[in-house]
Amino acid sequence: MSAWLLPLARRVGSLALVLLATSFIVFGAMYLAPGSPESFLVRGNSVTQETLQAIRDQYHLDEPFLSQYVLWLGGVVQGDFGLSIQFRQPVSELIASRVPTTALLVGYAAVLILVVGVLVGVLAAVKRGGVDGTAIVVSTVAMATPSFVVAMALTSLFAVTLGWFPAFGAGEGFGDRLWHLTLPAVALALSSAALVLRTTRTSMIGALGKEYVETARVRGFSSSRVVWGQAFRGGIVPVVTLAGLVISGLLVTTTIVETVFGLNGIGSLLVQAVNVKDFPVVQAVILIIVAVFVLSNLVVDLLYPVLEPRARAKGGAR
Amino acid sequence: MTLPTTETRSTHLLTRRSWLAIRHRGNALTLAAVIALGVLVLVAILAPVIAPYDPNQVSLIDALQPPSAAHLLGTDEAGRDVLSRVIWGARISLLGPLGVVLGSTLIGVTVGVLSAWRGGWVDATASRFVEILFAFPGVLLAILIVAVFGPGLASTVVALAVAYIPYMARTTRSVALAERQTPYIRALELQGMSAWRITSLHLVPNIAPFVLAQATLCFGYAMIDLAGLSFLGFGVQPPEADWGAMVAAGQAALIQGSPAPALAPGAVIVIAVVSFSLLGEGIAERVRRTSA
Numbered sequence: 001m002s003a004w005l006l007p008l009a010r011r012v013g014s015l016a017l018v019l020l021a022t023s024f025i026v027f028g029a030m031y032l033a034p035g036s037p038e039s040f041l042v043r044g045n046s047v048t049q050e051t052l053q054a055i056r057d058q059y060h061l062d063e064p065f066l067s068q069y070v071l072w073l074g075g076v077v078q079g080d081f082g083l084s085i086q087f088r089q090p091v092s093e094l095i096a097s098r099v100p101t102t103a104l105l106v107g108y109a110a111v112l113i114l115v116v117g118v119l120v121g122v123l124a125a126v127k128r129g130g131v132d133g134t135a136i137v138v139s140t141v142a143m144a145t146p147s148f149v150v151a152m153a154l155t156s157l158f159a160v161t162l163g164w165f166p167a168f169g170a171g172e173g174f175g176d177r178l179w180h181l182t183l184p185a186v187a188l189a190l191s192s193a194a195l196v197l198r199t200t201r202t203s204m205i206g207a208l209g210k211e212y213v214e215t216a217r218v219r220g221f222s223s224s225r226v227v228w229g230q231a232f233r234g235g236i237v238p239v240v241t242l243a244g245l246v247i248s249g250l251l252v253t254t255t256i257v258e259t260v261f262g263l264n265g266i267g268s269l270l271v272q273a274v275n276v277k278d279f280p281v282v283q284a285v286i287l288i289i290v291a292v293f294v295l296s297n298l299v300v301d302l303l304y305p306v307l308e309p310r311a312r313a314k315g316g317a318r
Numbered sequence: 319m320t321l322p323t324t325e326t327r328s329t330h331l332l333t334r335r336s337w338l339a340i341r342h343r344g345n346a347l348t349l350a351a352v353i354a355l356g357v358l359v360l361v362a363i364l365a366p367v368i369a370p371y372d373p374n375q376v377s378l379i380d381a382l383q384p385p386s387a388a389h390l391l392g393t394d395e396a397g398r399d400v401l402s403r404v405i406w407g408a409r410i411s412l413l414g415p416l417g418v419v420l421g422s423t424l425i426g427v428t429v430g431v432l433s434a435w436r437g438g439w440v441d442a443t444a445s446r447f448v449e450i451l452f453a454f455p456g457v458l459l460a461i462l463i464v465a466v467f468g469p470g471l472a473s474t475v476v477a478l479a480v481a482y483i484p485y486m487a488r489t490t491r492s493v494a495l496a497e498r499q500t501p502y503i504r505a506l507e508l509q510g511m512s513a514w515r516i517t518s519l520h521l522v523p524n525i526a527p528f529v530l531a532q533a534t535l536c537f538g539y540a541m542i543d544l545a546g547l548s549f550l551g552f553g554v555q556p557p558e559a560d561w562g563a564m565v566a567a568g569q570a571a572l573i574q575g576s577p578a579p580a581l582a583p584g585a586v587i588v589i590a591v592v593s594f595s596l597l598g599e600g601i602a603e604r605v606r607r608t609s610a
Binding site for chain 1: 446449450453454455457458461462463464465466467538542545546549550551552562565566568569572573575577580581584585587588591592595596
């Protein structure tokens with residue numbers, strides 16, 4: 001057990017270091033701007049003397065640089081990102097109100113990525129031939145298509161020409177929301193689904209050639225049992241690792257997709273905050289996305305020995 | 319009933335044959351990619367000669383015309399010729415990613431060779447630096463830089479160049495480590511040649527094909543990222559426009575039923591990125607085969 005715990009401790013340590021460095025970059029960026037930090041923070045926004053003092057207090061600008069950072073980080077760790085300069089409202093509240101839309105969108109896209117990517121990937125590996133060729137061509141193009149181009153093509157076809165789905169907005173109630181989020185979710189998912197498809201295909205072709213799969217085949221197991229019962233269990237491991245990475249990476253792409261479809265989520269909040277020069281919001285959203293990204297990588301790393309019995313036998317070492 | 323053994327043998331044969339087919343197809347695809355990219359580069363260089371109209375010529379009476387003989391891709395919401403704008407847009411759309419790739423390759427190769435050559439604390443420090451940068455998605459770093467310095471091509475290109483360093487540094491470090499162990503490098507070291515001369519005259523030229531393959535792949539990703547940032551309004555500023563900014567400008571017309579101003583530049587981005595990834599894969603494949 002300790003052989004498993006030591007690499008874990010090392011992973012958590014390096015994760016903490018990455019998060020600390022990220023927070024320092026996000027905080028220190030303010031000092032790279034020309035002029036004083038408070039003139040940078042209020043630029044473009046008309047503020048009263050009290051607001052200016054509130055901003056000075058929020059960032060502890062009367063303290064030396066390092067204590068500013070430590071005090072700010074202390075707040076961040078407790079979920080206190082200060083007040084939005086634009087709205088004079090706690091940044092954490094602003095973000096909390098936006099989380100459900102983004103969570104539903106990313107969840108929807110994740111389901112699409114896993115279902116389409118894994119199913120078609122397995123199918124391409126098993127059938128080969130025409131199915132495989134088509135899957136390769138389509139996924140090559142899909143991987144090269146930016147989300148906003150997918151969004152435009154989908155909007156033109158399914159919203160403008162056919163009128164099946166709305167081009168804007170998030171909708172009310174669960175069913176209506178899913179209907180509204182369908183085009184955005186496809187736009188968000190497409191290139192990642194193609195990547196998952198490719199990885200599944202390669203990994204399954206490898207797994208189908210393994211000895212234990214061959215044995216199952218020789219023993220007369222049905223072909224669906226050979227594919228799903230035997231080959232899939234080994235073949236899915238690299239896919240899980242990749243899927244964790246690409247799904248947490250979707251948070252970055254929500255900046256584009258939410259902006260295109262007029263959705264009030266985290267991503268569009270970041271874009272709006274940059275446009276209205278609301279730096280506390282920019283800092284908070286970037287930190288949260290990087291933290292989610294890094295944490296999901298850790299979760300995937302921890303899942304790895306559970307999914308891959310050989311790695312567990314070797315004490316979690318890779 | 320088919321015997322499982324025959325079935326497996328036939329799949330083996332099939333895979334071998336299709337693998338050969340893929341190899342041939344791979345060469346043809348690499349060639350197609352080279353041609354497509356060559357055409358795009360020529361279009362960018364010859365833009366003043368081949369563009370039928372001034373890309374910024376506003377003519378409101380001609381707004382949103384469908385594709386016709388006079389305007390092959392129609393006109394946009396300001397009556398500008400879409401084809402001419404796509405042709406002129408090739409310049410920034412290709413120069414931006416070029417800047418990203420050159421910057422990240424220069425720094426990434428230096429960092430990678432240095433860590434492989436020196437090892438020890440240099441390697442440890444550089445690896446940590448690379449690891450931290452890896453956790454910071456490139457587009458987010460670019461958005462942070464834009465939030466601090468304001469939008470523009472320079473902000474986004476510099477930010478993405480920094481964000482892409484890890485990809486170049488990791489590849490370089492691993493191939494440079496392997497190259498370092500080769501007898502000829504050892505022999506040069508024993509002859510007393512300086513580390514600087516060995517690395518710059520022998521090691522770097524020898525690992526250059528690997529670096530080129532990785533840089534070509536990065537070019538495609540950089541193009542997607544830069545176009546996305548331009549789409550959000552963070553990249554190149556009007557009246558200049560790359561393909562990403564043109565797609566964004568075309569959204570309103572697309573909703574009104576004129577998709578060409580948004581979809582034409584979008585399609586060109588896809589063609590360019592597919593070509594870069596096919597070319598990158600082609601170079602990587604060739605390098606693998608010759609070095610194996």
